[in-house]
Amino acid sequence: MAEPSATEPKRPGREPDRAERADDAVIATRGLTKRYRGGQLAVDGLDLTVPAGSVFGFLGPNGSGKTTTIRMLMGLIEPTSGSARVLDRPMPRASRTVLPRVGALIEGPALYGFLSGRDNLLRYDAADPTADPRTRRERVAAALDRVGLAAAGGKKAKAYSLGMKQRLGLAAALLQPRRLLVLDEPTNGLDPQGMREIRTLVRELASDGTTVFLSSHLLDEIEQVCTHAAVMAQGRLITQGAVADLAAGARGRLVVTTPDAGEAARVLKEQGAADVVVDGERVTSEPPERDLAEVNAALVAARVRVRGFVLERASLEDAFVALTGEGFDVAG
Structure with a gap:
């Protein structure tokens, strides 16, 4: 061999x-x-x-x-x-x-x-x-x-x-x-x-x-x-x-918590965020290619009541999706 x-x-x-x-x-x-x-x-x-x-x-x-x-x-x-x-x-x-x-x-x-x-x-x-x-x-x-x-x-x-x-x-x-x-x-x-x-x-x-x-x-x-x-x-x-x-190697997810979820989603899209998902008062997206402080400021300027604004660490699932473009059975 x-x-x-x-x-x-x-x-x-x-x-x-x-x-x-x-x-x-x-x-x-x-x-x-x-x-x-x-x-x-x-x-x-x-x-x-x-x-x-x-x-x-x-x-x-x-x-x-x-x-x-x-x-x-x-x-x-x-x-x-x-x-x-x-x-x-x-x-x-x-x-x-x-x-x-x-x-x-x-x-x-x-x-x-x-x-x-x-x-x-x-x-x-x-x-x-x-x-x-x-x-x-x-x-x-x-x-x-x-x-x-x-x-x-x-x-x-x-x-x-x-x-x-x-x-x-x-x-x-x-x-x-x-x-x-x-x-x-x-x-x-x-x-x-x-x-x-x-x-x-x-x-x-x-x-x-x-x-x-x-x-x-x-x-x-x-x-x-x-x-x-x-x-x-x-x-x-x-x-x-x-x-x-x-x-x-994979980007994390931007998570915004707000009672104004619809308006927040609109602003995030305007700021270049992709894959924006609204779930109740939680809005998640791929972070845009710009300073996140500017994104937060844009939300505030649009009168979005921001109760939480955090970039969550990427997981192995995120890395797998980024590498393959496919989902992964993480729950069995």
Whole structure:
């Protein structure tokens, strides 16, 4: 396989820091491509760099190629062309060396429904040739406790809800210390409280030195926990980098709060604002290309009673729309 280039291309205006260099990457792909029978192109020439120590969000609508990419990274399927390196080893050739150091939850856990959650984990651990059988029960108990299933460990897996099955799959990925944790839609089926708990757990793992590669179609969810992200659409990489940099690449929204919403919308359009939307007393728009103090003054001069005037920070959703011109499913 071809070796990855030594560094990522430099972004204009600044030097790449250590965490962004491909020679310090936990995952690096070059031209990674997967074409299925019948000509379906699932992943198209992917160049991805996941910095060591990051919480990396792998974003894209359902069907954008995220899971296919993860399956190639984990050696579950062969790429059609291109290369992938995980923990600085070529995949899938080095699967036996790499996978014991990787915890993964891909497309939901495979469970024995007639066994308890605890017994499922005991079987997972027994299948790992690197696992120490002398500490098996202690590590299983710790993993169940870490994902909030200590009280349900004795219940049969077939009685688990979807969210509980997701938690159990995550517990299986945490049975041993891992350099890399790969999670494919880990909050699927979880209620808001469960989502918060998973976010907290991911942050704890990252603070312990584990790199977390987190695939999701929920931009808001990823924005709360990730340090870096990449955006996929129709099998192609749209952009990647630090989350703050990606959001900064999109303009925010100007928000005016006023009882004179109709007049405010008219003035904003005259001032060059685009995509003006009125919702009750809230008027939002893309900010015009001029000093916002002048825009505020124009509203006041038109006798608009301005109760709020703020430029909201751009989100990952804003960045995605700016890059692709398409909407994004942020609510699932």
